Amino acid sequence: MAKPFGEVMVELAEQDPRICGVSCDCWGFIAPLSERFPGRAIEVGIAEQNLIGVAAGLAVRGKIPFALGMNPFVTMRCFEQIRTDLGYGRRNVKVIGAYGSGLMYAGWGCTHHAMEEVALMRLIPGMTVFMPADGYETEQAVRAAAAIEGPCYIALAGGELPGQPPEDQRRFVPGRAVRLREGSVATVMACGPTVVDAIRAGELLAERGLAVTVLDMHTVKPIDRKAVGEAAATTPLIITIEEHTVIGGLGSAVAEILAEAGSATPLRRLGLQDVFAIMSGSHADVKREHGITAEAIVAEVMGRVGA
Numbered sequence: 001m002a003k004p005f006g007e008v009m010v011e012l013a014e015q016d017p018r019i020c021g022v023s024c025d026c027w028g029f030i031a032p033l034s035e036r037f038p039g040r041a042i043e044v045g046i047a048e049q050n051l052i053g054v055a056a057g058l059a060v061r062g063k064i065p066f067a068l069g070m071n072p073f074v075t076m077r078c079f080e081q082i083r084t085d086l087g088y089g090r091r092n093v094k095v096i097g098a099y100g101s102g103l104m105y106a107g108w109g110c111t112h113h114a115m116e117e118v119a120l121m122r123l124i125p126g127m128t129v130f131m132p133a134d135g136y137e138t139e140q141a142v143r144a145a146a147a148i149e150g151p152c153y154i155a156l157a158g159g160e161l162p163g164q165p166p167e168d169q170r171r172f173v174p175g176r177a178v179r180l181r182e183g184s185v186a187t188v189m190a191c192g193p194t195v196v197d198a199i200r201a202g203e204l205l206a207e208r209g210l211a212v213t214v215l216d217m218h219t220v221k222p223i224d225r226k227a228v229g230e231a232a233a234t235t236p237l238i239i240t241i242e243e244h245t246v247i248g249g250l251g252s253a254v255a256e257i258l259a260e261a262g263s264a265t266p267l268r269r270l271g272l273q274d275v276f277a278i279m280s281g282s283h284a285d286v287k288r289e290h291g292i293t294a295e296a297i298v299a300e301v302m303g304r305v306g307a
Helices: 005-015 027-036 048-060 071-076 079-088 117-122 135-147 192-207 225-234 250-261 283-289 294-305
Strands: 019-023 041-043 064-069 094-097 128-130 152-155 178-181 187-190 213-216 219-221 238-245 267-272
Touching: 005 019, 005 027, 005 135, 019 027, 019 048, 027 041, 027 064, 048 064, 048 071, 048 079, 064 071, 064 135, 071 079, 071 094, 071 117, 094 135, 117 128, 117 152, 117 219, 117 238, 117 250, 128 135, 135 152, 178 192, 187 192, 187 225, 187 250, 192 213, 192 238, 192 294, 213 225, 219 250, 225 238, 225 250, 238 250, 238 294, 250 267, 267 294
Parallel strands: 019 041, 019 064, 064 094, 094 152, 128 152, 187 213, 187 238, 238 267
Antiparallel strands: 128 219, 178 213
């Protein structure tokens, strides 16, 4: 059973005295660390820019800080500090989008949508970007980030992906896509919360006799270039799906690889099509409105492959 973030932090801190936590109104995530090591957990309040400054300072002194904030705010409000203090300064800080990834807080409006989190973090030279799909991948991403020398971004996720083998049989390798289904009709690539949609689409298409490859792209930077190249060489269509603008996220990362390789394989990017999600509704409502669903994937495959 995957361990929650707080428990993993305690384990890491017991193994390495440099591990510490800095919270921006996310104290619940590092409360276990505070209980075990009171001097290694700091709350800065609702002050994202200060969060990054404090974390950068700790890194200068040789610590490995995990800096936690709500996804849209920790990536947007303090982007300059992440760019300059962490990226340019090459600081060993792990930025954690603790809650509110993608369109999760749909009903709260555009201010609380993290529709740019991947694009912004991808822009930072030397930044590793993890978008885990469930609790298992989150735990593994946190452990991997602690071992990586340099800044990382992780959008925390929970729950369990359907149809997966026991956790002791799963494998998480940074920068390596996970193949969840095999097929020759198309390749569907997803990250974070949309991996569930990709899995469901594979099931729906299988009911129609169509087998697609489904890839879990849990590391968006560095992305698995080999997996993208193999998809272009073995399937006639690639579809990316993300709770994010299609500009700068997973779809853009895949498009860049295909363009540089001179690939002629068609690519369809499902996500926010250069618009804000302004409708009022639930998470599921907003996803349906913008075609970020399993059904949208099925429609793309049926339309493009001519089945």
